[in-house]
Amino acid sequence: MSNVATQVIDHFVSQVGAQAATWLQSCVHCGECAEACHFYEVTKDPRYTPAWKLEPFARAYRARKAPFAGVRRALGLAKEPDEAELNEWQELIYDSCTMCGRCTMVCPMGIDIASLVGLARKSMAANGIGPEDLFAVAEKSREVGSPLGVTPEKMEERIDWLSDEHEVDIPLNKEKAEVLLTISSIETMKYPQSIVAMAQVLNHAGIDWTFSTKGYEATNFGVLSGKADVAKVMIERIVAAAESVGAKTVIIPECGHAYGALRWTGAMMLGRPLPFEVFHITEYLAMLKRDGKLKLKPMDDAITYHDPCQISRRGGATEAAREVLDGFATGFREMSPTGNANWCCGGGGGVAAIQRATPLRLKVFEIKMKQVEDSGADIMVSACANCRQTLDGGKEHYKWDREIGSLVEIVADHLVKA
Amino acid sequence: MSFLEFTEGPLWYVALVVFSVGVAWNIIGILAMRVRGDSAVPRKSPVAGGIKAIFLHMAPHGGFFSRTAYHVIVGYLFHLGLFALLLFGSFHVAFIKEWTGLSWTPLPRWGFIIASEVAFAGLILMWIRRWTDPITRQISDRDDHIGTGLTMLAMLTGCFALGEASDGLRAVHMLSVELLMLYFPFSRLMHAFTFIFSRYFMGAAYGKRGYVP
Numbered sequence: 001m002s003n004v005a006t007q008v009i010d011h012f013v014s015q016v017g018a019q020a021a022t023w024l025q026s027c028v029h030c031g032e033c034a035e036a037c038h039f040y041e042v043t044k045d046p047r048y049t050p051a052w053k054l055e056p057f058a059r060a061y062r063a064r065k066a067p068f069a070g071v072r073r074a075l076g077l078a079k080e081p082d083e084a085e086l087n088e089w090q091e092l093i094y095d096s097c098t099m100c101g102r103c104t105m106v107c108p109m110g111i112d113i114a115s116l117v118g119l120a121r122k123s124m125a126a127n128g129i130g131p132e133d134l135f136a137v138a139e140k141s142r143e144v145g146s147p148l149g150v151t152p153e154k155m156e157e158r159i160d161w162l163s164d165e166h167e168v169d170i171p172l173n174k175e176k177a178e179v180l181l182t183i184s185s186i187e188t189m190k191y192p193q194s195i196v197a198m199a200q201v202l203n204h205a206g207i208d209w210t211f212s213t214k215g216y217e218a219t220n221f222g223v224l225s226g227k228a229d230v231a232k233v234m235i236e237r238i239v240a241a242a243e244s245v246g247a248k249t250v251i252i253p254e255c256g257h258a259y260g261a262l263r264w265t266g267a268m269m270l271g272r273p274l275p276f277e278v279f280h281i282t283e284y285l286a287m288l289k290r291d292g293k294l295k296l297k298p299m300d301d302a303i304t305y306h307d308p309c310q311i312s313r314r315g316g317a318t319e320a321a322r323e324v325l326d327g328f329a330t331g332f333r334e335m336s337p338t339g340n341a342n343w344c345c346g347g348g349g350g351v352a353a354i355q356r357a358t359p360l361r362l363k364v365f366e367i368k369m370k371q372v373e374d375s376g377a378d379i380m381v382s383a384c385a386n387c388r389q390t391l392d393g394g395k396e397h398y399k400w401d402r403e404i405g406s407l408v409e410i411v412a413d414h415l416v417k418a
Numbered sequence: 419m420s421f422l423e424f425t426e427g428p429l430w431y432v433a434l435v436v437f438s439v440g441v442a443w444n445i446i447g448i449l450a451m452r453v454r455g456d457s458a459v460p461r462k463s464p465v466a467g468g469i470k471a472i473f474l475h476m477a478p479h480g481g482f483f484s485r486t487a488y489h490v491i492v493g494y495l496f497h498l499g500l501f502a503l504l505l506f507g508s509f510h511v512a513f514i515k516e517w518t519g520l521s522w523t524p525l526p527r528w529g530f531i532i533a534s535e536v537a538f539a540g541l542i543l544m545w546i547r548r549w550t551d552p553i554t555r556q557i558s559d560r561d562d563h564i565g566t567g568l569t570m571l572a573m574l575t576g577c578f579a580l581g582e583a584s585d586g587l588r589a590v591h592m593l594s595v596e597l598l599m600l601y602f603p604f605s606r607l608m609h610a611f612t613f614i615f616s617r618y619f620m621g622a623a624y625g626k627r628g629y630v631p
């Protein structure tokens with residue numbers, strides 16, 4: 001077996017703890033998880049069965065680390081994957097898993113496939129196996145601070161320009177602030193209106209907040225690509241920025257994976273508890289509304305909400321967006337399924353950055369189009385710029401006639417001016 | 419030593435030791451692995467999430483029943499039928515009493531027959547699905563088929579031995595059960611024990627975040 005394959009396997013089994021071990025060992029090969037995975041749903045290709053995506057890794061575990069691994073090896077019953085097989089599996093570990101967690105809902109054993117895929121990615125990435133374009137954006141994050149090349153200087157320029165253009169105060173590098181706001185570079189480059197909207201809402205509510213060029217990028221391509229060192233650097237930058245302005249709260253913008261990365265795995269990567277509270281922007285909006293700090297004009301368009309998987313199912317903040325929409329968006333209706341059971345956009349988990357996955361991603365959009373059309377909504381908003389970008393890609397491809405937007409933008413558009 | 423004495427004597431002891439030690443070794447081996455520390459501030463109790471997941475995953479939830487009905491129904495038929503046979507078959511009740519002194523009312527003969535039919539129907543339908551459904555065909559391996567085959571064999575020989583008409587049939591049943599016990603700890607059949615941990619760990623990790631999928 002090649003050296004690379006051995007290193008991938010060594011790395012993988014070294015990461016396997018009690019949780020992963022029970023998951024790798026409890027799969028009964030019932031195949032139910034396929035019924036929950038959007039990639040299987042749109043292709044009916046059994047290779048996209050979530051359990052199958054982990055097959056070489058489960059085999060490696062049985063051969064190397066599981067109880068009785070030695071017996072299996074001695075009897076020649078455990079064939080470890082070779083480099084060719086691992087390369088072939090890139091498509092299943094990267095291109096066709098958005099780490100959405102939907103398959104876990106249906107698994108009788110409760111196996112967390114998304115976490116296992118995350119472990120597999122780390123081992124592959126550590127040994128250079130994976131999509132080059134995804135790795136390139138991760139490296140760019142490390143080098144310049146953002147996956148899309150938004151350097152601190154560019155960030156300053158963008159903020160200046162947005163501030164002038166929209167006549168909104170966007171504080172940057174304030175010496176002290178209670179709240180540190182972060183961005184997703186997809187917003188900076190593609191949806192700058194979202195940045196303006198966040199500023200408008202926070203100013204409207206009278207919050208003491210700032211951006212910081214020390215740490216502004218929330219999207220963590222280190223986590224998505226499996227590059228653990230990049231993931232940690234991205235977290236450290238935000239922590240350094242928050243500590244330097246004395247922020248007790250960090251707000252994650254409309255980005256699902258960024259929320260998961262900082263809120264749920266940030267402390268682990270940092271090696272100590274986070275010195276601040278983390279809120280996704282939807283949670284923060286809901287809090288402001290609850291505290292009577294958000295005065296909104298009613299909106300009666302036929303609107304629906306796409307749950308970003310990492311905020312709802314895997315983030316636990318499903319209700320926040322509904323709380324914001326409640327009473328204000330009078331034409332709001334749910335898709336079916338929705339909330340925690342919602343179908344993924346198809347571009348999460350870094351899949352949106354993998355060029356060769358585009359045809360598959362576009363097929364997944366067919367699910368979303370049908371869901372929205374069945375709901376009768378004219379507008380679908382989300383609270384994740386990555387979902388939005390993926391959905392916009394689908395809209396453009398299919399020349400779809402419905403609008404796609406952002407929750408924070410519609411909130412900002414309906415603020416009652418003081 | 420007769421064949422029956424062999425299967426109820428030395429072979430039984432060997433099977434029992436391999437099974438018990440193997441299962442314990444397996445579980446201890448897994449649980450002794452490092453549990454990753456997680457210092458994220460919880461939204462909800464991880465312990466409550468873990469316990470919830472153990473029960474939640476006993477039945478389909480989240481709107482998936484229509485898609486998984488076949489597997490859920492035949493899976494329950496098999497497992498419930500098997501437990502009824504295992505714990506309430508008159509031979510098994512007598513066997514357990516002999517070994518532990520504990521005893522309870524066994525199933526009447528007609529109850530045993532219904533339980534066997536239910537268990538057989540479930541297992542056969544699950545196995546058919548494993549061979550015919552493109553998804554399960556893709557993901558199944560030798561272990562799945564050996565585990566199912568040995569279980570089927572133990573059930574089948576159990577039915578033949580039901581009338582306790584001959585020592586030979588009883589010995590064949592003992593042998594098939596012992597083969598199953600010898601295979602069990604090294605196979606996916608271990609899910610009978612690990613499912614609790616698997617669900618718990620998932621529920622704890624997700625429950626901490628606020629929602630148990």
Ligand code: SF4
Nearest residue numbers: 037050098100101103
């Ligand atoms: S986590 Fe989501 S994308 Fe990945 S295998 Fe499961 S259902 Fe499919």
Ligand code: SF4
Nearest residue numbers: 027028030031033107
């Ligand atoms: S649903 Fe769970 S147990 Fe069944 S094949 Fe998928 S991962 Fe394995």
